[in-house]
Amino acid sequence: MTKIGAVLAFIGVVAGILVSAAEAHAAERGPVTNLPMPRYVSLKTSEANVRRGPSLTHRIDWVFTRRGMPLVVTGEFGHWRRVQDRDGVGGWIHYSLVSGARTGIVDDDLAPVLARAASDAQVKARLEVGVIVAFDKCGPEWCRVKAGGYKGWMEKTALWGVGPDETFE
Incomplete structure (x- = not known):
């Protein structure tokens, strides 16, 4: 095989990988709504x-x-x-x-709701497992939530209903 043939074969493989990645990404959308899945x-x-x-x-x-x-x-x-x-x-x-x-459900018993997004912040409330919270926004590690008349920040790891890498306003 010539050098040009090898380069063309390599480009063909890379193009195939890129097409497969694009197809996989397209499969991550709902067929009806075109919204992300899951x-x-x-x-x-x-x-x-x-x-x-x-x-x-x-x-x-x-x-x-x-x-x-x-x-x-x-x-x-x-x-x-x-x-x-x-x-x-x-x-x-x-x-x-x-x-x-967007809502979440508390996964850790007596999970603290904090005054700010920092582990050393003042505790405003503690929520039991199973309490539903409304999300205000989520960053990389913390979510601002509302529940039972309380507003504050909770660690993402204490909640189900938001992806570990998901952020939103």
Whole structure:
């Protein structure tokens, strides 16, 4: 093989890798909404039937009963979203039952809500496992939250409902 042939073969391999990476990135978007997948949402209502498949004819396996509960969307089909809660329980729910409002759920018992985003800040409250918080914004390590009349900062590691590398305003 000549040097030109080797270079062309190498370029072909690199182009194939780039196309594969682009295809993989495209696969990370929902086929219906074109929003990132997976993504976090919250339950809009205080009761939502969770079905085995994406239609009203499918059996109800679960009923979610906590308004504001964070969920992760893992699939889309028409007006249906495949979701899971923090325990991995889930199925298909109608898109009208989820909201883009970001919430989280406390994973560490008596997790502190702090006055500022620093571990030595004043503790404003302590939240039990399972408390739902509304996210105001999240940085690399801290999220500003609201819960039970308290506002403050919590470490991301104490919460479920936000990705470890995710930041938002």
